[in-house]
Amino acid sequence: MRITTFVIAILLTSAASAQSKLATTAASQEVVKLMQAQAFDAALEKAQAQVDSNQSSAEAYYWLGAVNGRLAQTSSIFSKLGYAKAVRSAFERSAAIDPKQIEARIGLIQFHLQAPGLAGGDEDLVPGLVQQIAAVDVGAGYRAQAIVKQIGKDPAGAQAMYRKALAFNPTDVDALAVMVGLLSNEKKVAEAETLVLAGLAKEPSNLKIQYQKAKCAALGGTDLDGGLAILNTVLAAKPAVEGISIAGVHWRRGQILARLGRKAEAIQALERSQELDASIKEVKAELALMRKS
Numbered sequence: 001m002r003i004t005t006f007v008i009a010i011l012l013t014s015a016a017s018a019q020s021k022l023a024t025t026a027a028s029q030e031v032v033k034l035m036q037a038q039a040f041d042a043a044l045e046k047a048q049a050q051v052d053s054n055q056s057s058a059e060a061y062y063w064l065g066a067v068n069g070r071l072a073q074t075s076s077i078f079s080k081l082g083y084a085k086a087v088r089s090a091f092e093r094s095a096a097i098d099p100k101q102i103e104a105r106i107g108l109i110q111f112h113l114q115a116p117g118l119a120g121g122d123e124d125l126v127p128g129l130v131q132q133i134a135a136v137d138v139g140a141g142y143r144a145q146a147i148v149k150q151i152g153k154d155p156a157g158a159q160a161m162y163r164k165a166l167a168f169n170p171t172d173v174d175a176l177a178v179m180v181g182l183l184s185n186e187k188k189v190a191e192a193e194t195l196v197l198a199g200l201a202k203e204p205s206n207l208k209i210q211y212q213k214a215k216c217a218a219l220g221g222t223d224l225d226g227g228l229a230i231l232n233t234v235l236a237a238k239p240a241v242e243g244i245s246i247a248g249v250h251w252r253r254g255q256i257l258a259r260l261g262r263k264a265e266a267i268q269a270l271e272r273s274q275e276l277d278a279s280i281k282e283v284k285a286e287l288a289l290m291r292k293s
Helices: 026-036 040-053 058-074 077-097 102-114 123-136 138-151 155-168 173-185 189-202 207-220 224-236 246-259 263-276 281-292
Strands: none
Touching: 026 040, 026 058, 040 058, 058 077, 058 102, 077 102, 102 123, 102 138, 123 138, 138 155, 138 173, 155 173, 155 189, 173 189, 173 207, 189 207, 207 224, 207 246, 224 246, 246 263, 246 281, 263 281
């Protein structure tokens, strides 16, 4: 039996970022912190308690689904099925409570496209979910279509949909984060930065968009001091900026510091990234190379 790894957009270790409106309560924010710290069992306990105390909260069910998704990724094969079924149940409840809950529906799309039938996956439900999202938010509808194409191994089609999402809303951080990653992989960092600057033109103080600019600096070597300043601001933010991986911030700091010739500090930043999330293979490789040089 195979339970696929769910690529849930809100998962905080990914390039994609959860929207701030999804964690409006202190309990939700605590769940986010615990997930960032990879304390998933504790996060599940907190998420379940939030649901138990307010069973009419779409937000509470959303985070319960998100935590179960992370546990489905990290647990043994014997536990994956239970967590997978819990993902569907929680996201469906969140969507039923709030017809405008976009991210729960996106989570369901990803679930149904990747989970086997035994776990509750049903690809026939995906078109309806995409339509529901588009009816609430046209830009998010394009993003949903992009996710469908991405999971369907149609990178060109996915990129076209993400571009439509950003044309409709340049500040769509989720679409922007994915596009920065895709374009960077294609060595098109300058093009990625153009998309980021379009977002900053509309929301110059948005730290999540600024973070994408810092990533472009780390990957492309432009405005290194500006990129480093952004990353330092993100690290100093209280409360922590939801949806930004702190391990990722340290990784990008390490890359920028290396470009600036500050090797000892770069190594320290990469080591901190590894401490927070040892699963980022690129960090391990970069750290090994830097130690040898």
